[in-house]
Amino acid sequence: MGYEFDFGALAQYLGLFLEGAAVTLGLTVVSSFFGIGLGIWGAAVACGKRDWARKLIAAYVELIRNTPFIVQMFFLFFALPSLGYRFSALQAAALAMTLNLAAYAIEILRAGMQAVPAGQSEAGRGMGMRPLLVFGLIVLPQALANVYPALVGQITITMLESAVVSQIAVVDLTHVADFIQSRNFRSFETYLVVTLIYLVLAVLMRRMLVLGGSKLFLGRDP
Amino acid sequence: MNDFTNWDILRNLLLAVPWTVLLSAIAFAGGGIVGLILLVIGIGRRKWARRAVDLYVELFQSTPLLMQLFLVYFGLPMLGVDVSAWLAASVCLTAYSSAFLTGIWRGCVDAVPKGQWDGSASLGLSYLAQLRLVILPQAARMAIPPTVGFLVQLVKSTALASIVGYHELTKTAQILTNATFQPFIIFGLVALIYFVLCYPLTKLSRVLEVKLARSDR
């Protein structure tokens, strides 16, 4: 059975593809920023002294890591409104991605922090630095340098998993693909092109982040 | 027309669990076999083979699983293969898991200290014997925790099969939500069920990691 490919039919949708890619990237950037921020805070708590706080963080991390992202997203978007919390599709998507990334970031950063020799923070405190400064200026940078590749990997994973937000009608790259092929019925060509766009985005993003990392952590192996 | 009790909800959700488990098992087993083949090809001495496997792994790790699923679901029919949602999900997840597993395993093989290769070579072992008797056993021990960890990822990934219509746990949840409109209870239960499926594996992976690290001393 022959099938005639027609990639030309997609040319008119270039603008839409770009818009979709912009939404995907935008969501990734926002969720990376807040997710890693949350991750730093959570990891600090997880390395801290308060038992109940450590357990709470651990429970949160395990909950996120042992349930599918799509279920987390559906819960935020479809289930929370029945409790009175209604997020828009974009908000739900960003929130789900942030919370998801944060859980993994906590684990990654915790390992990174524990790998910083205790002597470092001891020396800092010995010099009279306040704990917060010790954390921010001494422990955190070294922790970040330790686990930077893992963080980059997790950000990439988050971007690729974001394809799923199309299911709650966020107009991301995948949703654009769904829309286009629902109009011209060229499903294979459309999905192939979009897959290639994701591939390019992922590879470029990883390269740029690694390059940025080597600049940030001069003198260390990122 | 349809009156679901809470028990009906739980019952229908639990009935969907075997389908999730089945898909995960098939993908893990199939992916394991293909991954093993790719591993052997990839650690060979031919550069082009190594690069080809690298490319394969990179492709799967740099594209969304959802896109891979759509491509299989809409692409295979072009080759004349009749594809049900079940078949598409199985093929796709098998390929996906083969790429990740071979990536993990190759990393473990590469992590075996160079000294092991040198030592076994000086004992006069052939390449294959080196692999079989010295390198692979050590790599295998290292590989167990991340492999079990990946199984968790695989079980979670089966949720995407719902998007092409495969009736596993997540799809059933969506159908039930609209039949009953209790999204909080239903998605809450679904999250719980996935947790019960995945957490033991996560825990196992961690226990194994500690055990194996300890036995190295």
Place this chain on the structure above:
Amino acid sequence: MRLLSTRRLALLAGMAFAMSVQGIGFVQADELDDIVKAGVLKVGIFEDFPPFSSAGTDLKSQGYDIDVINALAKGLGVTAEVTGITGQNRIPSLTAHKLNLLVSVGVSDERKKVVAFTAPYAPYSIDVVGPKALSVTGPADLAGKTVAVNRGTLEDTSLTEVAPASTDIQRYSDYNGVISAFLSGQAQLMVVGNDVGASVLAKQPALEPESKFQLLNSPSALAINQGEERLLAKIDEILSTMKTDGTLDAISRKWLFIPLPAEL
């Protein structure tokens, strides 16, 4: 006798003609034969499209479409095998021959380019549905509101055509998503068949969903692959019998609570 005598020539010509006619017969084994031979009619249905097809408490599909499908299968002497599809993948699934038949398909010129339609078999109009409290009387009132619709369906295309630019159209991959969005309040309005709206009303009276205005009156037809003349004729024949002997009317009363409209 010469080699190519008239008699021999006539004989050769006759053989050639007979062979070519038979050749046409061999080449055109069509879908109707395939279905009968396999003993199975593969049909694509929406899984969450009451009262045409939706899940019963045992999660098996039931509804107007299911009854029609079973009657068709009986008429063809085969068993029916239903598969859940979505608005956007059902036509590609049909043209890829994963399925023989689609139900609840709205007739449109764009679709006629890709599939073949039987006679209409079910009444269907597309309405904008919303809570009683929300005041919407026509397309212009959609401005600035959120509307959920099933991507790739006739509802999608007709809504896109008339909705003002400031309408936030949320396109979901199946009716599941549309209804979930409406019931959870994520979308203020939804565009669905009037029957879907009615069954949602039956389950969620608190929301008081009602039909705001009709977008399109579009009786549903069945869709099959183009070029299958014999299959089309056979299905139309069965449908016509169902209309005259009252079977279709009974199905209509059972699921839609109305007698079969005269126009069908």
